[in-house]
Amino acid sequence: MEVDHQTAGPTAPHTTADASVFGRWLRRQRKERDLTQEELAERIRCSVWSIQKIEVGNRRPSKQVAELLADYFEIASERRSAFLHFARGHSDRWEAIAGEQPPQIARGASIAPYQRPGTRPGNLPTPLTSFVGRDSELPRIHDLMRTSGARLLTLTGPPGTGKTRLAVQAAVELLADFPDGIFFVNLAPISSPELVVSEIAQSLGVSVSGSGSGGASLFDTVISYLESRDLLLILDNFEQIVEAGPQIGRLLERTARLKVMATSRIPLNIRGEKTLALPPLQVPDLEHLPSLDRLGKFEAIELFVQRASDVRSDFDLTSRNTSAVAHICSRLDGLPLAIELAAARVKILSPQAILNRLESRFQLLTVGAQDLPSRQRTLRSAIEWSYDLLDEGEKKLFRRMAVFNGGRTLDALEAVCSYDGQIGIGVLDGVESLVSKSLLQ
Helix, strand or coil: CCECCCCCCCCCCCCHHHHHHHHHHHHHHHHHCCCCHHHHHHHHCECHHHHHHHHCCCCCCCHHHHHHHHHHCCECHHHHHHHHHHHHCCHHHHHHHCCCCCCCECCCCCCCCCCCHHHCCECCCCCCCCCCCCCCHHHHHHHHHCCCCCCEEEEECCCCCCHHHHHHHHHHHCHHHCCCCEEEEECCCCCCHHHHHHHHHHHHCCCCCCCCCCHHHHHHHHHHHHCCCCEEEEEECCHHHHHHHHHHHHHHHHCCCEEEEEECCCCCCCCCEEEEECCCCCCCCHHHCCCHHHHCCCHHHHHHHHHHHHHCCCCCCCCCCHHHHHHHHHHCCCCHHHHHHHHHHHHCCCHHHHHHCHHHHHHHCCCCCCCCCHHHCCHHHHHHHHHCCCCHHHHHHHHHHHHCCCCCCHHHHHHHHCCCCCCCCCHHHHHHHHHHCCCCC
């Protein structure tokens, strides 16, 4: 008999962050056993939708589902009560054992300890939404950051790809690897490369009162703080000050144990840099839409459903709206920001109505959360942020390329975009620059 997680018991008090911790634990244990979500759901006799929503941190398991998970994973009897509190989010009772190793599985597989961000130095922002997708990118980031030879990793991608959210999620899962903490440096407000070291110092809490007026003095102060620490810096939104890349290179040269993860629409282009270009989220083939259960596994669809349910609690993926949701995500090219802005419209529009209005997407996708930076509240603002970073020749080439619909060849670009010789940049060089700046694929 299937257990309905919505009606089987009272909802446990929880926060989104706590729910995502248990969701990540469940996903890890499932994958270690090489199980699909459908297979796990079948084994514990619950719906696949329950497993999907639990794993993304959108909801907690009911008491009955938590008991079934404990039985399936053979949680030792002396740890069963702790496991159930962990699963159900009874924070008042779980707090008492928060410092212990979470419950062990009888088969011997260990569970990573529940590590609160506050238990180590650092200033990571606490995500207010569940994390969706990036199942291939997250392990790649973990591998690179845990490799001694990889000290600078730059996450690149078009505006709205979710670089910052992925960096924060990866950092939360890497806390145990950096005993001296992980520090987040928001570079978006600054436009001068000379201010980068000052921003790093402020995020680290390094006093600059004793430093001289010259940049070298402040730089040396930061070096003195970092040189003996195993620490990770997250440098967010580096693209508008990419000229400061060499400063980061010198910082790494002087601090053997420091590692840096940057987010930028443009690589830093310094020695030793490894880049990870974020692709759009997975979208289904519109010509061969899969079943409802399989469709919900596509990252873009999952994100739309999650964000839509945030603004309308009764929203779910059904046989009546699957086609419209799939077409929305495909039309938006799997771009996370655009999908989130579209999903926010379900408060007043059906998915089909949203789809019908996508021809005017710049007018439709304009309802981002008020606590987001202005460049992330509308699709137009996200694109303008990158466009404004181009020089005049790149802007002119980018505008002229708008006459092409779909793919284009280099020969065609040269023939059309430089017909009057007035763009001020070679087409080949311009195309290469636009690709590196994540405005062209």
